[in-house]
Each structure stands twice: as structure tokens, then as C-alpha cells.
Amino acid sequence: MSNDTQLSLHVPEPSSRPGDKPDFSHIEVPAAGIVRKPNIDCSPASIRDLAFDMIRVLDDKGTAVGEWAPEVDDAFLLKGLQVMLKTRLFDDRLFMSQRQGKTSIYVQCRGEEAIACAQRMALSKGDMCFPTYRQQGLLIAQDFPMVDMINQIYSNSKDKLAGRSLPFFYSERDYGFFSISGNLGTQFMQSVGWAMASAIKGDSKVASGWIGDGSTAESDFHAALVFASTYKPPVVLNVVNNQWAISTFQGIACGDSANFACRGHGFNIPSLRVDGNDFLAVYAVSKWAIERARKNLGPTLIEWVTYRAAAHTTSDDPTKYRPADEAEHWPLGDPIERLKDHLIVKGIWDEEQHQALTKQLKAEVKAAAKEAESYGTLGKGQLPATSEMFNHVYKEMPAHLRKQRQEAGV
Amino acid sequence: MSNDTQLSLHVPEPSSRPGDKPDFSHIEVPAAGIVRKPNIDCSPASIRDLAFDMIRVLDDKGTAVGEWAPEVDDAFLLKGLQVMLKTRLFDDRLFMSQRQGKTSIYVQCRGEEAIACAQRMALSKGDMCFPTYRQQGLLIAQDFPMVDMINQIYSNSKDKLAGRSLPFFYSERDYGFFSISGNLGTQFMQSVGWAMASAIKGDSKVASGWIGDGSTAESDFHAALVFASTYKPPVVLNVVNNQWAISTFQGIACGDSANFACRGHGFNIPSLRVDGNDFLAVYAVSKWAIERARKNLGPTLIEWVTYRAAAHTTSDDPTKYRPADEAEHWPLGDPIERLKDHLIVKGIWDEEQHQALTKQLKAEVKAAAKEAESYGTLGKGQLPATSEMFNHVYKEMPAHLRKQRQEAGV
């Protein structure tokens, strides 16, 4: 071993840090429309290349091009724009509310609106999503009452979860929205279990699992792929690669040369990599995967390439670890702007209408926030009962807990 | 959703069950020598096909063919044969010992001897293996004193582990053999940590991690690949696919169409699939991976295709879940027979010598077993002190444990 190389630890680094010029040259952006659309019953091996490509539908001019361009009507497109915009305005408002002390923490999904909104629009009633904390679009896309979301965020007297849960940890069974957990990744495996149940019962319902780029390192991600590849249940496995996990860039989770879509290759699961800021691409690919699932053809893994344009949460200051202007250099643009451009190109939308819609939605959000505020905010005004703390630990409260509740005097 | 398919759960099944005719038609056996040997600094992407191939050196006639055929001298080959044979005879003996009540449990590696023996012969002193319970060959290939192994298996008065550990859970630091844990998979991740340490210290030592096909489903397997792909430490990641995990066939761990080598593709880790019953292939591929590691080129994942010819452990009866004669139909033959044939074809070995060697090794094993027996067997004869139970829980025994030892009166 005399003439051995001296070993050294390789620690991947992002392309730029505060003070540097943002650099996304490592992200290749192929032209829209060039990636082929395989049949839903294709063999995973036959589409391995699609994990290294990037499916895109909207080109730079705002036109929808290529085989993946979905057939959708104008109303659908307008709806897509509306719910994405609403999601963003909702986030803006709640971010402010947190700053004003109305809640303890808030998480925005700025820049990622297309993914949750378009996938939800591709799902059917009865399907179940297992989201992370950054998929509020799944509710908003269904016109879920914003006031109920805000009641939960404010932990107020009308919070359905009675203040027990962290803000934005919604649970909405009737809207196919599984209870959010703060523990990263766990719900990804659960989505596979839910899909297995649907298959066991001979049902036709599909599960949709969600996980972030950083969280793919968690064990649950692996377990999900193992079970999905073995039992082939009807599940869509979504990896939202927004480039960052708090201060840690995506290269720490995936090494600096692989990507997240190709994780599926080790499991013979069809795997696609998609422009996550392209509403039409998200919708089309989601449709494809959901149809596969519904036809008993099994799971699909999808990496949505996007960018977390805001801070990780209201507790985070991203200028500490990435260039302050990085978002502006993100090569896939902004999902709302891109769909808006498409609508304008199609001649069914204009700036004026957009301003009007923005104004209207802002007013809706504001009204919801005001109403929620009237039911209380965190620790102020009307609050959920203290005794609620003891409820729902078990179906029936056992004796020891009753004693404790008594001791607490509530 | 009216005309939906009714979903159903896909549960993979092995090709044959007790009563059926054994069927290995799903295992394609390519001709020896046809798979190319890439440079050690090749890009993982450039050798993706090698995960679906099977590297083989020894052909049906016993000749070593192709680019992977290693340059080794006769003494080396004879040594290889000797240690594999010794491993098998050791197993035979200890299996009997267990039946005679000299220990509680024993695990054979019958049919898999080539993998541990040849890889150990490719490693250097100072390198560290993180084995499972089925790599006794790692010790025997280094002429580790068998009597010490048996002392441990018998939990007798000379057991270095003083009866604390299960039989065959050796720990031999000086022989690069990490303490075995009964918890599947955990040591795979630890091997990556050890390799990271070697890299952090600018050392030149390599780690070798081991895991079974069934255990790749465990979380530790994923963590190991994540950390290995991120930090690129000097580690060889061995998956021993012996087709079975107790009663569960390998298809439950990998789905019925993927394999274990290709798990590396999701991580951009060079991944090879190899005939694990071919001593020369195991040696050559191990060398290649070890050299890569030592040259700071990072991890390699290897799937060794083999067959667990014996029961899972002495507690297991495989005729309950697979055809009793399945082993005889295993298409990759027996590793000892194949190397023996090669030596005979080379003209450096014959049946007579083989008989003589067998006899001699049997005698050595017997002598070691007899000697060990004189130091006691499980619960009989000389035993490790009862008080040993309290040792090595901590570096220094804390007060509460001293009190307990006192209470135990030992």
C-alpha cells in the first residue's frame, strides 16, 4: 500500500453561496415538447431515459408543444391559473399574519404552486394525497374554504383540530388530504400502504405520496419504493425537488451527479423527471401516472424540478446560505407567470383581467383571514378549549387520562 | 370512474414451491468471459448495462476466460480452494455440533463460500469488513484459528466474548472483521461511516459492507447508498443474493423484475452483477472495486448471485417452503467444485489430491472442535464466568450495575 492515494472526503457544495453570482448552469433545460410520451403500459426499462430528460410542455413563447401537451379546455386553464394565484396570495397573507404574531410559524410554497394544484386537478374524488407541509395547493385547487385553513393556522376556536396541531398541519379526509405529520418522509410509506389497501379491497382509488428532495434520504422513501415495487399498488410517488432542504442543497441528498427520478430505476418503477414549474407538464404527467395506477399497472415515480423561492419557513433566513437573488436566476421561471403567458398567447387572458383576478383573490383571502381572526388567533381572542388537549389521544379516554384532565382542572 | 379496472394486489411468488419441479429459468446465465471490464475510473453511467449482465470468468469446462480473468498464480488458486473447502467442512462440523447440543444455533454458508473467501483474499490488512452472519469465510480465508471461532460458538471458558454473544457473532478487529450484529442491515450503513472516517483521516484503508438480498429492504441499505453516493468514501458494498431470506424468496425484496445491482443506479454508484459461485469472478471484481475505493474513486455496489444451499439456520427446515431438491438445480453450480475443476483443467490438481486435502482439513476441523470442546460447550463443562454478563456494558462499571452484580452474587 506504499504508493496509495491519500483518501479524502468528498463533500458536495452548491454552485453558489451568499456573495456569489447565482449559477444554475448544472441544470440543463431542454426545449419544451421534445420528450416522447410513452404508453401507460410501457415497460419501465423502455423509458429509462425519461428519468434523465425533463418533460416540458410550455415553451418560452408560452405555447404548449409536444406529445405531452394535454387536451384541456379554456375553463380548465383559467381555473389552473386562478388556484395557483390564490395559493400564492394565501401564502403571502399568512406569512404576514405570522409576522404579526397571529400564529407561531408558517410555510410558503412560492414557486411550487403548479405541482400540487395541477396534480390535484388530475386526481379524482376519493383519491388520497399524503402531502408534506408544502402542498397547500392540494386544498386550494379544490376550492377548500380558506377560512377553515386559517382557523387551523391560527389555532383558534373554530380550528377543527382544536389547537392540537402545528399550523398548516391540515387534515381533510373528504378532500383526499391526509393528516400532515412534521416527521419528514413517514407519510410517503403510508401512501403506499393506503394504495395497497385500495388494491386489496378491489377498489379503484389511487394514492398520491409526497416528499421533498432532502427527505428522500429518509428511510421511509426506501421502504415506499420497496413496497411499491413489490406489490405494485396504485400510487403516484411525487418527489418535489425544490433544490433546497432548509440550508442544505439537493446535492447532499442525491450526490452531485445523480437525480431523484432515477432512484426509481433500482426498483423497476417507471420514473419521470418533469419541469415542475410548467402547469401543463405537471397536469399531463400526473394524468399519465394516475391512469397507470388506476389501470392496475402500478406505481410511478416523478421528480418535479422546481425551486423553493421563499424561505424554508417563517423561522428561516435563506440569505444566510444562498445568494439573495438566486430565485431570480432560476431557469424554469415562475409557474404562475408561465401559465398566464400561455393564456395570453391563447388569447383568452390579458394583463387587465389578471390584475382584476389578483385583486379579487386578494380580497377573498383577506376576507377569509378577517373572518378567521374573529374566531381568535394563537393565544388571543377565542381559543380552543384547554380540555381539547386531552381529546383524541384514544377513541375513549382511559381512566389515567381522565384523572390527569381532572388534575389539570379542565 | 365507472369503467375502471378493479385493482388487485400483486404478490410475487417464487417459481416453485414444495412438490413443484425446481425452476430457475428466470435466471439468465450468460456465457463466461463475455462481459467487458471497464477502467476503474469509468463513469457509472457508462457501465449501467453491467448491472443487468452477469460477470463470469470460469466457463463450463473449467477454463478462466475473458477480460475479467485475474492474473493469479497457482499457489493463490490452491489457497482459494483450500479455504473454501475448509469453510464448508467447518460448517458441516458445527452444524453437527449444534445438533448434538453443543451450542444453541448455527448458520452455514454452504454454496456461498467463494464470495467471502475471494473478497477477503482481495482485501489488504487494515481494511475492515462489516459482515453478516454468513461470512465466516472472511476469517477462514485468513487462516484465523478455528478453535477460537468454535470457542465463541460454544460460549465456553475460552470464548473471547465470554458467552455474551450469540454463536458465530465473532468480533475480530485484527482480522478486519467487525463485530456481527443480529439486527439485519445496520452494519451496512456503519461500513460507510467507517470508510468516511478513513477518508476524513487521509488514510488508505477500505471498508467492505455486507448485506443479504432480503435485508436490502431495510432502511440501513438506503442510508448506506445515500451516504456513499454523497461522500464517495472508500467502500465496497456487497449484496449477497442467495435467493432466499428465510422462507421468503428474493422477489419480495426486489419486486419480480428488478435486481439488486441496479439499486445503485439511482445513486450513480458503479454497480456490477456477478456470478457469486465463481471464485475467480468474485476475486477479480472485488479487486476492481477495492482498487477504485483505494484510489479515492468512491463506492462500488456489487450483487453476488448465489444460492443458499443449506437451511437458513439450524432452526430452519427449508423443505417447508421450497422444493427439497432445489439446490441441485441451481444453474451456477457449486463454487468449490467449479474452482476444483479449473485447477484440474490447469493440471495442478487431481481427485486424489482433493480427497487428501479434504481428509486433512476434516482432521484439522475435528481437532479444533475437540480442543474447543475441552474448554466447554454451551452450558456444559468449563463456562465463562457468570459475572462476565456485567462486563463491557460500559467502559467502567457504573455504581448501579455494581450493585446489581452484587445482588446477583457474582
Place this chain on the structure above:
Amino acid sequence: MSNREAETETKNMNMIEAIRDALDVKMAQDDNVVVFGEDVGYFGGVFRATEGLQAKYGKSRCFDAPISELGIIGAAIGMGAYGLRPVPEIQFADYILPAYDQIASEAARLRYRSSGEFIAPITIRAPTGGGIYGGQTHSQSPEALFTHVAGLKTVIPSNPYDAKGLLISSIEDDDPVIFLEPKRLYNGPFDGHHDKPVTPWSEHQASEVPEGHYTVPLGKAAIAREGTDVTILAYGTMVHVAKCAAEETGIDAEVIDLRTLLPLDEETIENSVKKTGRCIVVHEATKTSGFGAELIAVVQELCMYHLEAPIIRVTGWDTPYPHAQEWDYFPGPGRVGDALRKVMGE
């Protein structure tokens, strides 16, 4: 103590048979009940608890799982949220730890997090305890890791009758239940005398198990032996060890078989200790922060003024479970007897 639906035929069963029968009864009755785990499908489990169930109910209701305890429990949670009643098996309780996060952070809190909108009505079966020369990784008793987690119930039967009745109750319960089966009891009421042949279950009255459906309620202890001198709190294998120690010492101990550790039957404990004035606690798990600590805390809270001597714990030592020294580690009738004498002031 039992809720038998009617006077039914009984059948002599050992503990494994009783458990298998419980699964069979529930699978027949409710097609939302599914059973899976490592080697539980075709083979029927390494302890044979699920033997025959795949053949009877099909591969999508009883099947082999990949070796991922995390995945097994995570899948069960998802299935439970869908509406099934999964009964996953963990091959040995020692191997439940890779699933600990899914159990403690997820199953236990799902109802709380969602105001009961999603629940985890799962029963996790796992063989527990030592006495089979299983060493560090096939002998542990992790119950205290579960009793500390709000939202879980923890059950440990000590005989075939209870095993079946408690397992049926657990499966029917809408909350997640950790169902630990003392593997040393599978084949007989082992009393700790490892050097003597174990009595078969057939000679024990609790092996007369009713056919069909019946339940033993969760949260209710049983008095395994009435006595007046001292109360022994025990569960699982230790119930038999404690009874044996009482017989051997001639100390008239009342042996309480807790059966469910959480929710704990404080009433039965309180009544007994107030009657006897003395208490010892026996378990196989390591001592420090074991469930015995909780029992002592409860007893001193409820009965402090009735106690005539400090409560003594007889437990596994605070070491990993050793292989060769198994019977020095195992809290057998000798050690329990010593504690009895000590607490009696003898």
C-alpha cells in the same frame, strides 16, 4: 372477566394455536382484517402463528413482507387510514425498533393530529422475552418503550385463553395496540425452571379455549393467584414464575397478571396492595426505566400509607441479554423467592 358470546365448545390449545385461532376468527368475520409480515405468508411465520391463513384467505389478506419493519408498520398505518384493520407481525420484538418512529410518531398520534378523522386501528404482534438462548437480539422485552408513548395500548398475555381473547379485543380496538407474545410461553406455562421439562399447556386450565369469537377486555388485570401476604405485579412469562415462587417459598403471595400494561388496571392493583401491604414487581426487561418503575410509582402514589416495606423490583439486569448466562439474567423463581422473603422481612 371474559365476554363470551354464548356457551360454546372449547378446545385445548397451546398459545400459538390460540393466537392463530384469534386471527382466523377475525379474518373470517371481517374482511378488513389483513395479516402480513416477514415469512408469515406461505410459510406461516417462524413461530407458525399464521400457518394456514394464506391458504384459507388468499394472498392479498395474508402475505410475506419485505424485511423492512418500518415499511411493514408504515404500510399498516396507510391501510388503517384507508379503513382496513391490519395485524402486522414483527418477527421478534427486538426487531421492532426500526419501526419505532412509525409507531411512536405516527400510529400513536394520527388520531390526535386529525381529531379522529384518520385512525390507526392496527395490532402489532411480536414475540417477546427470553429463555430460548436467543441472545441479545431474540430475547428483549421492549414494553416500556411503548407504555411511555401516549396513544398506544400495550398488551401481554400469559396463557392461551387470554391470548385469544385479548388478541380479538386488540384487533377490534380502534387504537393501535402493541401485542407482545412471550415466546417462552408458546409451548407451555414456563415457570422459570429451565432445567426441568416444561409442563405442556394441555395440563393448564387456561388452555381450554372457546371456539369462535370471544373477548377478554383490554385494561383489565386478572388475579392469577389469590394471596394475602404480598402482591406480586407481573405479566407474561413472569406470571408463571411468580406463582411458582409463591408455591416454593410458601409465602402466600397474590399474583396479579396485568395482561394490559396500558391502560393499566390501577384498581385491581390498589385493592390488592392495600390488602397485602407489600408489593414486588417482576419483569424480564432491564431494570432502569422498565415498566416496573411505573408500577412502583403508581403503587406508592395509591398505597403509600399501606406499604409496610419498600417495593422490590425483580428484573432483567441492566445489561444486554447475554447468551450463555441466560439463566443468570432471567429473573427466575429463585430470585423472585428471595425478593418475597426480603419484602416479608424474613
Place this chain on the structure above:
Amino acid sequence: MSNREAETETKNMNMIEAIRDALDVKMAQDDNVVVFGEDVGYFGGVFRATEGLQAKYGKSRCFDAPISELGIIGAAIGMGAYGLRPVPEIQFADYILPAYDQIASEAARLRYRSSGEFIAPITIRAPTGGGIYGGQTHSQSPEALFTHVAGLKTVIPSNPYDAKGLLISSIEDDDPVIFLEPKRLYNGPFDGHHDKPVTPWSEHQASEVPEGHYTVPLGKAAIAREGTDVTILAYGTMVHVAKCAAEETGIDAEVIDLRTLLPLDEETIENSVKKTGRCIVVHEATKTSGFGAELIAVVQELCMYHLEAPIIRVTGWDTPYPHAQEWDYFPGPGRVGDALRKVMGE
């Protein structure tokens, strides 16, 4: 109590600064000490405990890890076996559970399994406890899950001086140490009065932290407040709450800051309880099977005949940690005061 090497200069530090300083001292002294975890590299950790260390010691001694707690601890065990002294950070103690198997089955038993041939000299740092509106997943106190595991040591400091000295001791210890940092104390000696501004550490004498190397030994409790009426056993944040309750009730409680839960300083506990004759136990974790149960068991074993009243536990309720009801869950000075009055018979 401390082993300071010589009379050195002190510096005023809050708890995070003291922890960072301990890491800095050890990294400078021993290049086998490496620090890693989620966001600990460039950014310096979400609580900033590792700020500046990557710049100072380089990327191979302080680096970001993938979000795999299992991987982080598994890697640390491998590194420890190689000969390093890893100090991994788990971002919140709530998130340590995915690594529980590597900790309890592997790190804790490696020495035992190998007769000391391989060891796991790792110190796992994790912020613990509630009081920051962190809800179910940023508030938990999992210490009892570790004190039950033979082979682990568990440490919880309550002030900057101890935090630095105990962390240095932990890093130098050859056994695996779970080092839980009460996050509510990072910026001040929080006494439970959440509605009042917290006193900064600079006004507390334990914020005078010696520069350079010193140790506070593991396994030794401290008397945080001397008193004669009743003993309060506490650790972490609860030390300050307990002192506050003593002041507010006027009951002359002796507050013992355990500092190390395992090995436990039974001597200090015994002496105090024998002196006062009464005892209460306070912790933030859920009650059942919490570390308080073990403390009661130990006290009743050692001091039963000196006790004039049952020991009372003041703890988090047996529910998940709620968000909005945080201050009803948190065992504040009011509840501790009630318990003091009760145990005094008032």
C-alpha cells in the same frame, strides 16, 4: 464539582455559545472529533450551535448530512469503530426516533458484543423539550427511551457552565452519550413564566464560563438550591421552574439538578430525601413510564422509611405535545407549586 484544569479566564456565554465553545475546544484539541448533521455545516445548525466550525476546521470535520437520522448515527458508529469521536447533531430530539434502532441496538451494545474491541465513543446532541410553540414534533423529551437502554449514558444540562463542561466530558467519554439540550434554555434560564420576558443568561452566575478546557463529570448531580422541607428532583428546564416554584410558594425546597440521568447520582438523591423526608419529581416528558417513574422507584427503594408523604410527579400530560395548549401542557411553576403544597400537607 468541576474539574477545571487551572484558574482560567471566564467569559459570559449563553447556552448555545457554551455548547459551541465546547465543540470548538474539543475540535481544536483532538482531530478525531468530527461534527455533522442536518444543516450543521455551512449554515451552522438551525440553532447555530456549530456556527463557524466548518470555516475553522474544514469541510471534512464539520459538514452537512443528508436528512437521514439513521444514516447520521450509523455513520457515527462506523466512524467511532474506526477511531474517531463523532459528535452528530440531531436537529430536534423528536427526530431521533428514526435512528433509535442504530442507537439502542447498535451503539449501546457494540462494546458488549465485542468485549470492548469496538466501541462507539459518540455524543449525540439534540435540542429537547417544549416551550417554543413547536407542537408535537419540536417539543418532545425522549430521555426515558434512552435511560432504559443498557450501554447508553444520558445527559441533560441546565445552564451554560454545565453545558460546556458536560459536553466536553461526554465527548471524552468512551461510551455513547445522548446529550439533550433543553432548547428553551438556549437564550435564558426560563422559569416557566412564559408571559414574562425571560431573564438573559448574562444575569445568571452559571453563564460565567471558563475559556478553554474543563469538565463537569458525568454521573454527578448538583444541588441547584439548598433547602430543608422537600426535595425536588429535576433536570434541564425544570430546574429553573422548580427553583421558581420554591421561591413563589415560600416552601424551602432543595432542588437537585440531576445533570446526568444515567448513570444516576443516587447518593446525592438519597442524602437529600433522607434530610427532607419528602420528594417531588418534575419533568416535561409524558408521565407514564417517564424518567420520573424510575426516580420514584429509586427513592422509595433507598428512602422509603424516611418518606412522610407519597412522592408526587409533576410532568407533561399523557398526550402528544399540543400546539395551542402548550402552556397548559408544560409543567410550570404553578403546577410545581401545587405539588409542593400538597406534599407538605398544606
